Amino acid sequence: MTVVGEVQTFRGSVAIADLGTTLIHEHVFVGDAELALNFPHPEWDEPTLVEEAVAGLERLWDLGVRTVVDLTVPGLGRDVSLVAGVAARTRVNLLASTGYYTADVLPPFFHANGPGLLVDGPDPLVEFFIRDIEEGISGTGVRAAMLKVVTDRPGMTPDVERIMAAAAVAHQHTGVPITTHTHAPSQNGREQLAFFTRRGVAPERLIIGHCGDSEDLGYLRELMDAGATIGMDRFGMEHVLPDDRRVKTVLELMRLGYAEKMVLSQDAAFFSRVTPPSWRSQHAPNWHMENIPRRIVPQLLAAGVTEQDLHQLLVLNPARLLTPASQSSPEDR
Ligand SMILES: [Zn+2]
Numbered sequence: 272m273t274v275v276g277e278v279q280t281f282r283g284s285v286a287i288a289d290l291g292t293t294l295i296h297e298h299v300f301v302g303d304a305e306l307a308l309n310f311p312h313p314e315w316d317e318p319t320l321v322e323e324a325v326a327g328l329e330r331l332w333d334l335g336v337r338t339v340v341d342l343t344v345p346g347l348g349r350d351v352s353l354v355a356g357v358a359a360r361t362r363v364n365l366l367a368s369t370g371y372y373t374a375d376v377l378p379p380f381f382h383a384n385g386p387g388l389l390v391d392g393p394d395p396l397v398e399f400f401i402r403d404i405e406e407g408i409s410g411t412g413v414r415a416a417m418l419k420v421v422t423d424r425p426g427m428t429p430d431v432e433r434i435m436a437a438a439a440v441a442h443q444h445t446g447v448p449i450t451t452h453t454h455a456p457s458q459n460g461r462e463q464l465a466f467f468t469r470r471g472v473a474p475e476r477l478i479i480g481h482c483g484d485s486e487d488l489g490y491l492r493e494l495m496d497a498g499a500t501i502g503m504d505r506f507g508m509e510h511v512l513p514d515d516r517r518v519k520t521v522l523e524l525m526r527l528g529y530a531e532k533m534v535l536s537q538d539a540a541f542f543s544r545v546t547p548p549s550w551r552s553q554h555a556p557n558w559h560m561e562n563i564p565r566r567i568v569p570q571l572l573a574a575g576v577t578e579q580d581l582h583q584l585l586v587l588n589p590a591r592l593l594t595p596a597s598q599s600s601p602e603d604r
Pocket residue numbers: 296297298342538
C-alpha cells in the first residue's frame with residue numbers, strides 16, 4: 272500500500288517534503304528492446320551512456336535539481352534494471368512510471384488477451400499497472416510513482432481508450448497521479464480531461480502534458496480552470512516551438528494567476544533512439560535536462576517572476592501532484 276506523505280523512487284520511498292526541485296516529465300533512456308536485439312542503433316553504447324546519465328544527473332544536483340521523473344513507460348523501451356543502476360549512483364531522486372505509450376495500437380498480445388477476447392479474462396493492462404505501482408516493476412521492487420497515457424494525432428483510438436480506462440482504474444486503486452502526452456495542435460487535452468472526469472478521476476490529479484507546445488491561452492486556461500495542471504514540459508524542443516515563445520506563454524499565465532496550475536519540464540533524454548544524440552546536438556542543442564536551470568529560470572527571473580513563484584512551479588506543484596491520494600478500497604477495483 273502507498274504510504275501517504277511518501278513517494279516511491281528507484282531507491283525506495285522518499286518523504287514528499289524532500290523531493291525539492293522536480294523535473295516531472297523527463298526520460299533517462301528511450302529505446303526499443305526488440306529493435307535493439309535485431310537492429311541495434313549505432314549510437315547506443317550502454318556503458319558510456321550510463322556514465323553520461325550519472326554525470327548529467329550529478330550536474331543537475333549541482334544546479335539545484337533534486338528529483339527527476341522518468342516517464343519512460345512500456346512502448347518507449349522502459350528498462351527499469353538499467354535505470355536502477357543509474358539511480359544507485361546519483362544523489363538525484365529518480366522516479367519510475369507505468370502506463371503504455373502508443374498513439375494508436377497496442378501489441379498483438381493485448382488483442383487476444385482481455386475481456387471478451389480469445390484468451391478471455393480481466394484486462395491485463397489493469398493488473399500490469401497496479402502491480403507496477405503496488406509491488407514493483409517486473410521483479411525489481413522498483414515501484415511506479417505516476418501513470419502515463421498518450422493521445423496524439425489519431426486521437427482516442429480503441430486501444431488508446433483501453434489504456435486510458437485501465438489507467439483510470441489503476442489510479443482509483445492506488446492514488447498515484449496520471450500524466451499525459453497530448454498533440455497540442457489537436458488540443459486533445461480537452462478530450463483526455465473529459466474522459467478521465469467521466470471515469471471519476473479528479474482533474475486535480477491530472478497533468479495534461481505537452482501543453483507548452485500550445486500558445487492558445489483560451490485552451491490552456493480551460494484545462495486549468497477545470498482543475499487540471501498543465502505540463503509546460505518541452506523546454507528545449509525548439510524544433511516544435513522556440514523557448515522564447517514557451518517562456519512568453521508561461522509569463523502570461525503567471526500574470527493571470529495560474530502559478531499553482533503549471534509544472535515545468537523538458538521531455539529530454541540522455542539517449543533516445545527516436546531522435547538520437549547526433550540529431551539532437553545538431554537540430555535541438557538546448558534540448559537537455561540542464562536547459563531549465565541554466566537558461567529558462569534566469570529568463571523567468573529577468574522577466575519578473577519571483578523566487579517564490581519558481582518554488583511554486585518547480586517544488587510545490589510537483590510535490591502536491593506526486594502525493595498519492597488516499598487509497599480506495601479493493602472492492603472499487
Ligand atoms: Zn515524454
